[in-house]
Amino acid sequence: QVQLVESGGGLVQAGGSLRLSCAASVRTFSAYAMGWFRQAPGKEREFVAKISGSGGTTYYADSVKGRFTISRDNAKNTVYLQMNSLKPEDTALYYCAARAGILTTTPAGNRYWGQGTQVTVSS
Numbered sequence: 613q614v615q616l617v618e619s620g621g622g623l624v625q626a627g628g629s630l631r632l633s634c635a636a637s638v639r640t641f642s643a644y645a646m647g648w649f650r651q652a653p654g655k656e657r658e659f660v661a662k663i664s665g666s667g668g669t670t671y672y673a674d675s676v677k678g679r680f681t682i683s684r685d686n687a688k689n690t691v692y693l694q695m696n697s698l699k700p701e702d703t704a705l706y707y708c709a710a711r712a713g714i715l716t717t718t719p720a721g722n723r724y725w726g727q728g729t730q731v732t733v734s735s
Contacts, residue, residue, distance in 0.1 A: 634708030
């Protein structure tokens with residue numbers, strides 16, 4: 613069983629930055645690929661970024677490429693999402709996800725989820 617707890621969300625002006633964290637309660641954190649998804653009101657949950665268990669491979673949605681950076685610290689069982697140059701359209705509830713092996717960009721393919729942290733970007 614994997615438990616995920618996100619933190620770091622908040623209210624920020626357009627152009628600002630936030631760093632989200634996701635702490636995982638799991639015995640072998642490096643065995644899990646991790647990722648971030650987001651869901652805006654009235655919209656479906658969408659993929660944002662993912663990272664392999666070793667941290668050596670990352671992948672981003674086109675909408676955040678060049679602005680967001682995903683990273684992980686396997687010694688701390690934590691994955692991060694550094695968000696720069698934030699835009700009002702980035703406003704959403706951000707979820708952390710975990711999957712043994714490879715994380716899918718389709719939400720339904722991932723077994724473990726956190727409760728989410730709200731990010732609001734004002735114009």
